[in-house]
Amino acid sequence: MPTEINRRHFLTMLSSLSAGTAVAGSTLWSPILKGEKLKIALVGTGIRGITFWGRRLVEKYSDILEFVGLCDINPGRLEFALKEMQVSCPTYANFEKMVQERKPDLVIVTTKDSNHHEFIIKGLDMGCDVLTEKPMTTDEFKCQEIIDAERRSNKNLIVGFNYRWSPYMTKIKELLMEEKIGKVTSVDFNWYLNTYHGASYFRRWHGLRQAGGTLWVHKATHHFDLLNWWLDSDPEEVFAYGDLEHYGSNGPFRGNNCRDCAHKDKCAFHWDITKNEFLTNLYTKNEHHDGYIRDNCLFREEINIYDKMSAQIKYANNVFVNYSLTTYSPFEGWRIAFNGTDGRLEAWQDIPYVEEQDVSQAELHAQEMNQNAGEINYKPLIAHNLWNDYERIMVGYERGGHGGGDKRLHDKIFVHPEKEDPYERAAGVRDGAMSVLIGVAARNSIESDRPVRIAELTDLQPRAKRI
The missing domain is CATH 3.30.360.10 (Dihydrodipicolinate Reductase; domain 2)
Structure with missing residues (x-):
């Protein structure tokens, strides 16, 4: 894995970018040209964020990047994310404060889909390149707002289509x-x-x-x-x-969640989250902070x-x-x-x-x-x-x-x-x-x-x- 990029290689890379042959976000390499690590901030510390866009980056690319901030509305998940990702950066509930104080080169967005646009747009407008999990957003109106934000920002949005x-x-x-x-x-x-x-x-x-x-x-x-x-x-x-x-409402019965359901013995879909230590530590132990239940009944009326x-x-x-x-x-x-x-x-x-x-x-x-x-x-x-x-x-x-x-x-x-x-x-x-x-x-x-x-x-x- 390369840890240094010489000036000639970097200029070639910029030429490649202007010709449209490089990936969106190639300018992310500029900190490394200066002998610095790429500074990353992550918003959304659910399973996809802290594993694929968190721990794996730490394990594979720590010589060229570092996490400088984590953001989430759930303080319990933030604490768990620090341990799981094996990082010691500051944590935030306020996204703008994190970006202002930590000045990341790249913001990675792994929040609930309906909130992607909020952090993509703020990240671009605050001078960061942004990488978002799929889907980019959830409707045509938010989609247009994101398109407009990238156009005015002179920054790049990368979508994580794997x-x-x-x-x-x-x-x-x-x-x-x-x-x-x-x-x-x-x-x-x-x-x-x-x-x-x-x-x-x-x-x-x-x-x-x-x-x-x-x-x-x-x-x-x-x-x-x-x-x-x-x-x-x-x-x-x-x-x-x-x-x-x-x-949803088509189910023959329903309960609050799988853990305390009275129908668990006869429900073919019953799932015991407590048998999964990772999900229990990430979600179940922290649901009192924001009310998010990971093992909700899949026959609940609100679906x-x-x-x-x-x-x-x-x-x-x-x-x-x-x-x-x-x-x-x-x-x-x-x-x-x-x-x-x-x-x-x-x-x-x-x-x-x-x-x-x-x-x-x-x-x-x-x-x-x-x-x-x-x-x-x-x-x-x-x-x-x-x-x-x-x-x-x-x-x-x-x-x-x-x-x-x-x-x-x-x-x-x-x-x-x-x-x-x-x-x-x-x-x-x-x-x-x-x-x-x-x-x-x-x-x-x-x-x-x-x-x-x-x-x-x-x-x-x-x-x-x-x-």
Whole structure:
């Protein structure tokens, strides 16, 4: 890992940035040019913040960066975050005070989705580069505010899309770039969340539309970003259906939370958070500070998001996409098929009757989130050209860290942002907006019973080819 950057290399890097080939945020390297560490402040000390954007950065990149402040409204989680991340920086309840006193180079935003815009905008306006977890925000109005803030700030917003960086996803991009199946004309994309991972969204704040924007935004933004990147085009129009028919008020009974529920012996979804020491220390022991319950009943009446979703997306390059998301599948996985003028490309992950599973459904998500599970396996892609037999292409695959994407995203941002990437995997504000806007358009389409054009939502105009 580089610890010094000489002047010639830095000037080359700036030239690369001005040419548009480097990742947004390459100017973050300027402190290192001066022999200093990159100063980072984190707002939002939930599980994603203190693990992936916290502890992992401390463990892997402490020679080039340091945390200078942590911010959260929950003092108990802040105290736990210091220990878990193994840092000794000051903690704050007030974001502006933290930025004013600690003067970070980079602010990392990992708060509740509905608050992302607040800290992104304040961070940019206060002179910081900002990195946000996906989704960038939850509606079109906040999205426009973020776009405006980046334009006026002369700073960079980076969106943490990690799935792009998985070798398996990258191989799909490579084959499409090579026109392995000719020009892509349509796509079928189906994502399945199982009754372990899928149900968890309905226990948490994600089950409230006002907090997470529905799973059209919180979860599907991952999938829509992949589509935008794979197809190298912007979405133009969306028509969607969605309903809540399994969780929420559809349940046969309900309680306050899983710990004290009178129905735990007969509820197939019962989950004992006290068996997880990490989650107990982070959430359960600190819920008295802000009232956030991590093991809420997933049949509570207040749930107001969809648990089944289907959309048709028309792209500016005239590709048609059929997309669906199911949140109570017996298995966790996905399928995609690209139809082209010269054939068809098919890919999938964790379809149990298609491939041999070496992990239980209960463990799938935990292993995906595990940053140390780096064992390489091989999974197939199927390329089938017209008038020819199909071809099975084996691709290296890592179970942990979102298919190996997490560590590659980190390396791009913090180790070699200047390195040219032929697959253009770095994501900025436009990428964040276009992925969110598909979900917002789908939500608006359901409510208005009509197709929604992306151009209606913000001042960004869809392009047939991404720039």
